[in-house]
Amino acid sequence: MAVKNTWRSVALAVTIISAGSLSLASCAQRKHGNQQTAQATYQVPQSWVRINQLGYTPAGIKVAVWVSKSPEKLQGFELVNAETGEVAYKGNAGEAFGAYGPFTESYRLNFSEYSTPGSYFVRTGNTASPVFKIGEDVYKGTADFALRYMRQQRSGINPYLQDSCHTQDGYTMYGPMPDSTLIDVSGGWHDASDYLQYATTSANATYHLLAAYRDFPEVFTDAHEANGLEGANGVADVLDEAQWGLSWLSKMHPREDWLFNQLADDRDHQGMRLPTQDPVDYGMGPGKARPVYFATGEPQGLGKYKNRATGVASTAGKFASAFALASRLYTSKDAALADKYKSKAESAYKLGLAKPGVAQTAPNLAPYFYEEDNWVDDMELGAAALYQLTGDAAYAAQAQKYSLEEKVTPWMGADTARHYQWYPFHNFGHYELAAAADADTKAELMGYYQEGLERVNQKARKNAFYRGIPFIWCSNNLTTSFAIQGYLYRSMTGDQSYAELEQANFDWLFGVNPWGTSMVYGLPAHGDTPTDPHSAFTHLHNYPIDGGLVDGPVYGSIFNNLKGIQLYNPDDYKPFQSDLVVYHDDFGDYSTNEPTMDGTASLIYLLASREYSSREGAQPKK
Numbered sequence: 001m002a003v004k005n006t007w008r009s010v011a012l013a014v015t016i017i018s019a020g021s022l023s024l025a026s027c028a029q030r031k032h033g034n035q036q037t038a039q040a041t042y043q044v045p046q047s048w049v050r051i052n053q054l055g056y057t058p059a060g061i062k063v064a065v066w067v068s069k070s071p072e073k074l075q076g077f078e079l080v081n082a083e084t085g086e087v088a089y090k091g092n093a094g095e096a097f098g099a100y101g102p103f104t105e106s107y108r109l110n111f112s113e114y115s116t117p118g119s120y121f122v123r124t125g126n127t128a129s130p131v132f133k134i135g136e137d138v139y140k141g142t143a144d145f146a147l148r149y150m151r152q153q154r155s156g157i158n159p160y161l162q163d164s165c166h167t168q169d170g171y172t173m174y175g176p177m178p179d180s181t182l183i184d185v186s187g188g189w190h191d192a193s194d195y196l197q198y199a200t201t202s203a204n205a206t207y208h209l210l211a212a213y214r215d216f217p218e219v220f221t222d223a224h225e226a227n228g229l230e231g232a233n234g235v236a237d238v239l240d241e242a243q244w245g246l247s248w249l250s251k252m253h254p255r256e257d258w259l260f261n262q263l264a265d266d267r268d269h270q271g272m273r274l275p276t277q278d279p280v281d282y283g284m285g286p287g288k289a290r291p292v293y294f295a296t297g298e299p300q301g302l303g304k305y306k307n308r309a310t311g312v313a314s315t316a317g318k319f320a321s322a323f324a325l326a327s328r329l330y331t332s333k334d335a336a337l338a339d340k341y342k343s344k345a346e347s348a349y350k351l352g353l354a355k356p357g358v359a360q361t362a363p364n365l366a367p368y369f370y371e372e373d374n375w376v377d378d379m380e381l382g383a384a385a386l387y388q389l390t391g392d393a394a395y396a397a398q399a400q401k402y403s404l405e406e407k408v409t410p411w412m413g414a415d416t417a418r419h420y421q422w423y424p425f426h427n428f429g430h431y432e433l434a435a436a437a438d439a440d441t442k443a444e445l446m447g448y449y450q451e452g453l454e455r456v457n458q459k460a461r462k463n464a465f466y467r468g469i470p471f472i473w474c475s476n477n478l479t480t481s482f483a484i485q486g487y488l489y490r491s492m493t494g495d496q497s498y499a500e501l502e503q504a505n506f507d508w509l510f511g512v513n514p515w516g517t518s519m520v521y522g523l524p525a526h527g528d529t530p531t532d533p534h535s536a537f538t539h540l541h542n543y544p545i546d547g548g549l550v551d552g553p554v555y556g557s558i559f560n561n562l563k564g565i566q567l568y569n570p571d572d573y574k575p576f577q578s579d580l581v582v583y584h585d586d587f588g589d590y591s592t593n594e595p596t597m598d599g600t601a602s603l604i605y606l607l608a609s610r611e612y613s614s615r616e617g618a619q620p621k622k
Contacts, residue, residue, distance in 0.1 A: 046070045049122045049129035053511040053518050053527035055138035057614040058115040061503040064122045064129060065464050065512050067103040074124060077109045082119040082131045089114040097464035101514045101578040106464035136614050143212065143607040144221055145523055146547035146600055150241050151228040152537065153597045155197060156187040158275060159228025165275040166195065168289045170263055173302065175294030185263055185292045188248030192596045193535045195275050197263040198361055199252050200372065203318035204424050205601035206245035210325045213238045216608040238604065246326050246341070253319055256347040261295040261315050265302065265364040272536040293362050297355040303364035311357020317378025319348035324385035342389060349382050370420035376405040380429030388436050399433045400441065407448040411478065413455025416470050425481035431488040449489040453498045456482060465512065466504035471581045473591060476519050476552030477599035479505050480606050487609050506610065514576045515583050520603065521595065522546040532569065532587050534594035539587045548595030549603045553583035562591055
């Protein structure tokens with residue numbers, strides 16, 4: 001494991017600061033291993049400045065967060081040009097937010113009015129931030145970078161390993177056909193660092209990729225073939241990746257009355273190995289076919305434990321939305337494929353109508369599963385997407401009816417939730433329905449978004465990080481989705497009321513958090529990012545998992561009650577852990593440091609929106 005920048009910003013001697021030496025910036029970024037001698041000269045830091053390591057756009061909101069373990073008050077701060085050592089901007093510290101997590105005092109340092117491009121660091125007394133950029137290109141290529149992780153997660157043919165895996169999937173369970181009937185469901189994406197594959201997360205991921213291409217086609221490049229190998233094929237890489245998802249979803253919905261919900265189960269959890277070297281025996285022999293679960297609408301689980309499924313609409317609605325959007329996008333590219341996806345969207349939606357309720361994932365050896373408890377949001381999005389595709393007013397009426405049944409995604413404003421209880425983590429359906437609705441309906445739907453934003457806002461405004469997201473498993477996924485909802489609301493209404501809150505959630509993912517680290521592997525390239533995630537690729541072979549969004553911090557109470565947690569290295573972030581919340585860049589912490597496919601797909605949409613918005617003269621998509 002690479003050593004980390006434990007202290008993030010070294011407490012520097014006043015004489016060095018006064019000299020305006022460029023060593024100030026470099027010292028602020030030294031790694032922990034280099035600070036052994038530095039700490040013999042300088043005092044152990046008691047305060048830090050957290051910044052977005054990706055940087056800030058000239059016209060955007062720019063806020064750093066100063067935190068301290070001492071009760072000192074802050075009067076002001078300076079923005080220093082890292083090239084010249086000159087002070088470029090002076091600002092007032094503003095409101096003292098007080099204690100948060102391990103810190104005694106905290107402030108938000110707002111320098112949004114400064115817009116000159118360049119390299120800078122924020123300085124407060126003897127404390128300096130890492131160097132960061134202000135520029136229109138700070139987010140350029142980031143969405144494409146995150147696509148690397150999606151390609152690495154491919155099942156069937158894996159372009160990163162240039163080998164095949166799980167090609168014999170799978171054999172059916174719970175279906176109208178005899179159990180153990182062999183069908184072809186190879187392909188798709190592995191869900192996380194395990195190799196299970198869920199229709200619900202895969203369909204949601206596919207929708208986000210398709211929406212990113214639809215809304216921000218200018219930001220994506222063509223550097224890979226459809227199979228994921230390097231080489232242009234005349235198709236944007238994000239659409240190639242979405243097509244990989246669509247192909248697998250088509251196999252999981254092979255007939256009008258057949259819908260499968262899951263491939264493999266927790267028998268997968270038998271230790272770290274690459275997907276191309278998977279010896280797990282699901283009853284068909286080591287490394288052979290894995291079970292594929294038919295969506296029955298009833299509780300399932302082949303072992304001791306069962307889920308609480310009540311229907312199939314949560315999965316069917318997600319299928320319908322992905323296929324309907326795909327059909328729209330392919331209409332001018334491939335008419336036959338567009339017709340195929342239209343048919344699948346309509347048949348999936350009908351299955352959701354026939355069996356309302358949730359199709360949760362199925363456990364086996366352990367009582368853990370994705371506990372999705374809502375489904376009307378999925379059917380709203382499915383109906384809205386079909387309305388946009390067909391123009392059939394019946395779909396619009398159904399989408400509006402569903403919108404009334406869940407106006408606000410229930411986790412927003414709550415302190416906790418069960419694992420994936422309210423999924424997807426934001427409701428794209430309100431936005432898609434509003435995009436094709438009359439003014440009154442549009443206002444009503446955006447009012448629902450505003451209510452959700454405000455619920456989180458009421459909690460967030462009480463701390464310097466503007467943190468109002470509960471620290472449950474996959475908190476980074478919730479953070480990403482919340483930032484997307486903020487963008488969708490702002491782009492649809494023009495209301496800037498929650499723009500700083502939206503930006504704060506984006507900043508959190510890239511360093512404006514108690515640990516001062518990015519939560520995305522390898523992004524930015526020279527920043528403090530995860531180095532020891534819970535992944536076989538990195539743990540066994542030091543293969544980078546570029547672009548992967550890790551789960552994110554959890555409540556200390558959650559972490560302390562988890563089984564099987566063992567940190568394998570000294571905790572680089574020990575000074576920043578607290579009873580409130582913890583995060584570890586350690587392979588042994590599967591709760592905070594495991595990357596997820598669906599979270600990364602959502603991040604791709606968010607990064608694409610940021611890159612698009614950073615372009616001079618760009619207006620929010622409507």
